Amino acid sequence: xxxxxxxxGNDVKxxxxxxxKGTLKxxxxxKVTSRKQxxxxxxxxxxxxxxxxxxxxTAKKAKxxx
Numbered sequence: 001x002x003x004x005x006x007x008x009g010n011d012v013k014x015x016x017x018x019x020x021k022g023t024l025k026x027x028x029x030x031k032v033t034s035r036k037q038x039x040x041x042x043x044x045x046x047x048x049x050x051x052x053x054x055x056x057x058t059a060k061k062a063k064x065x066x
Contacts, residue, residue, distance in 0.1 A: 002052075003052075003054055004046075004052060004053055004054070005046075005051050005052035005053070007046070007051050008043070008046035008051040008052060008053045011042045011043075011045050011046040011049070011051070012039055012042030012043060012046070013042070014042065015038045015039070015041045015042030015045065016035065016038045016039060016042065018038070019032045019033075019034075019035065019037075019038035024038055024041065026041070
């Protein structure tokens with residue numbers, strides 16, 4: 001089963017295109033230059049809309065892996 005919904009992918013695609021265009025802003029209003037940051041913003045927006053996106057990794061899980 002897919003981890004992400006197709007519409008969540010569309011949100012990420014839109015955010016990445018906006019960042020390439022130079023119009024995507026971060027939370028504080030600065031321009032987004034990193035592709036990773038653009039993807040994170042797209043996923044965050046998808047979560048807020050209630051689309052199917054896995055939860056963020058918590059510190060506890062990251063600690064167990066190392």
